[in-house]
Amino acid sequence: MKDVWTTMASIMGVWAFFQTLLHTVFPPELRFAALKFLHRLTTYFSSYCYYDITEVDGVNTNELYNAVQLYLSSFASISGTRLSLTRGLNSSAITFGLSNNDRLIDFYKGITVEWEHIVTQRQGQTFSWRPLPDEKRGFTLRVRKNNKHLVLNSYLDFVMEKANGLRRRSQDRLLYTNSRGHPWESVPFKHPSTFDTLAMDPLKKAEIMADLRDFADGKIFYQKTGRAWKRGYLLYGPPGTGKSSMIAAMANYLGYDIYDLELSEVNTNSELRKLLMKTSSKSIIVIEDIDCSINLTNRNRNGYGGGNTCTRSNSYGVSASTPAANGGDDGGNTITLSGLLNFTDGLWSCCGSERIFVFTTNHIEKLDPALLRSGRMDMHINMSYCNFPALKILLRNYLGYDEECDLEKELEEFVGAAEMTPADISEVLIKHRRDKNKAVGELVEVLKLTADERKRVKSTVGNGSHEVEDEEQEKRALDSPKEENENDELQENCHDCEEKDGYHVEHEDEEIK
Ligand SMILES: Nc1ncnc2c1ncn2[C@@H]1O[C@H](COP(=O)(O)OP(=O)(O)OP(=O)(O)O)[C@@H](O)[C@H]1O
Ligand SMILES: [Mg+2]
Numbered sequence: 001m002k003d004v005w006t007t008m009a010s011i012m013g014v015w016a017f018f019q020t021l022l023h024t025v026f027p028p029e030l031r032f033a034a035l036k037f038l039h040r041l042t043t044y045f046s047s048y049c050y051y052d053i054t055e056v057d058g059v060n061t062n063e064l065y066n067a068v069q070l071y072l073s074s075f076a077s078i079s080g081t082r083l084s085l086t087r088g089l090n091s092s093a094i095t096f097g098l099s100n101n102d103r104l105i106d107f108y109k110g111i112t113v114e115w116e117h118i119v120t121q122r123q124g125q126t127f128s129w130r131p132l133p134d135e136k137r138g139f140t141l142r143v144r145k146n147n148k149h150l151v152l153n154s155y156l157d158f159v160m161e162k163a164n165g166l167r168r169r170s171q172d173r174l175l176y177t178n179s180r181g182h183p184w185e186s187v188p189f190k191h192p193s194t195f196d197t198l199a200m201d202p203l204k205k206a207e208i209m210a211d212l213r214d215f216a217d218g219k220i221f222y223q224k225t226g227r228a229w230k231r232g233y234l235l236y237g238p239p240g241t242g243k244s245s246m247i248a249a250m251a252n253y254l255g256y257d258i259y260d261l262e263l264s265e266v267n268t269n270s271e272l273r274k275l276l277m278k279t280s281s282k283s284i285i286v287i288e289d290i291d292c293s294i295n296l297t298n299r300n301r302n303g304y305g306g307g308n309t310c311t312r313s314n315s316y317g318v319s320a321s322t323p324a325a326n327g328g329d330d331g332g333n334t335i336t337l338s339g340l341l342n343f344t345d346g347l348w349s350c351c352g353s354e355r356i357f358v359f360t361t362n363h364i365e366k367l368d369p370a371l372l373r374s375g376r377m378d379m380h381i382n383m384s385y386c387n388f389p390a391l392k393i394l395l396r397n398y399l400g401y402d403e404e405c406d407l408e409k410e411l412e413e414f415v416g417a418a419e420m421t422p423a424d425i426s427e428v429l430i431k432h433r434r435d436k437n438k439a440v441g442e443l444v445e446v447l448k449l450t451a452d453e454r455k456r457v458k459s460t461v462g463n464g465s466h467e468v469e470d471e472e473q474e475k476r477a478l479d480s481p482k483e484e485n486e487n488d489e490l491q492e493n494c495h496d497c498e499e500k501d502g503y504h505v506e507h508e509d510e511e512i513k
Helices: 002-025 028-045 063-079 145-170 202-216 219-225 243-254 269-277 337-345 388-399 408-418 422-431 436-462 466-479 486-493
Strands: 048-054 083-086 095-098 103-108 111-121 135-144 173-177 185-189 230-236 257-260 283-287 309-313 319-323 355-361 379-382 497-500 503-507
Touching: 048 063, 048 145, 063 095, 063 103, 063 135, 063 145, 095 111, 103 145, 111 145, 135 145, 185 257, 202 243, 202 379, 230 243, 243 257, 243 283, 243 355, 269 337, 388 408, 388 422, 388 436, 408 436, 422 436
Parallel strands: 173 257, 230 355, 230 379, 257 283, 283 355
Antiparallel strands: 048 135, 083 095, 103 111, 111 135, 173 185, 309 319, 379 503, 497 503
């Protein structure tokens, strides 16, 4: 202890000596210049260099500052003893930050860097278009001079990337929607659907998840092959088979935001383009019920891409029809199919990156072949009636069945023939969820009745009774309008498709696989 005091006393003695020297040798007007020179001299001979990253860059927010703050928060929470805590809008997580003048050491590829958070009071309010905060905040990064290339060329990119990942994880997803004449508006997206809760064949589910993961990790692949970093999925099938739930599961799986595009609220192709430009990367752009959003069947079939005429009824029930110019421009009068295809495929689709397009429909047969052609939508996924593996997932979700249940054989026997949607089955399970056995018993009854009914109708149709056939078709159109030959038709059209347990997944784009 005595040694410490002796050292302190000698340092203060040296400091006092230099102060006196400065005052006696330099006149007051030269003193500031001398100090500045001294500072430069020490900086020149120092083996460190310093980078200041201020919160506000001129009048704009400095993105790097926010990224550094988020990045440092990931390990500040572990090592710090006094930290500032923040919770952002739409965020359910708390982020940690360094307090004033706190330092943190980071290691990167064998080098050591030191971060210091510096907060000072702003000297009076300078003229600015927007009010600046009272405090001036910034980070100072100290690195050895011989490491500065590594820091500038790769460490700061690494920090930005990490921060983006953290932001996505800590921030809740956002669900955007568009309304007439307005840009995107968002609300926090809290849909609980995940691939775990989604009832469908586990193999097909795993295939879709692997495809999504491949896409999200495919930055280098897309760059190398000169392809736009985007992917399209077409989800089709009867109502209540989980198309919307699948979109929510995709967003939750990848941590992407959702842009739910309401086509009936878009007037022109240029409006559509503007909306596209305002979407962020790492997002899923959804057009639900594409066959209802835009009339794709009344086009003149003059070939795709140019000279198409598309008719769309707007929300006031007025129908507009305009010839589309080459490349899909319409003269700004209405939205066209080629405009829509440009939106997903054309040059404009590449503004931003890492985006997924999802179209859903209950009637794939109504879609224009231009939308279905090879390479347009990379994967066609048929969400179909509930089969046994999917039913097991619903039993686990609603009744907590992880093990076999007593009536498993009966369930397996009737579920295929009953052709019920997961939504219908969920309803039965929800109703009796407090009593597992009752719920399963009830479900077996319902499945059996529905399967018998289907069988009866099929045999009557086989005997040529058109009355029953018409009646059944009408009922199905209202209930769950899946065409019997839907898959057969598609099998003929597609290049490489698989059909298993009612789930039909096509791969238009095999390079990714
Ligand atoms: N495959 C599924 N897995 C789990 N739940 C499902 C599934 N399909 C339907 N459901 C349940 O049924 C409800 C309706 O499903 P969803 O909205 O996803 O169907 P959809 O196919 O989008 O129907 P629509 O064609 O009418 O839009 C959901 O809230 C969900 O609880
Ligand atoms: Mg839906």
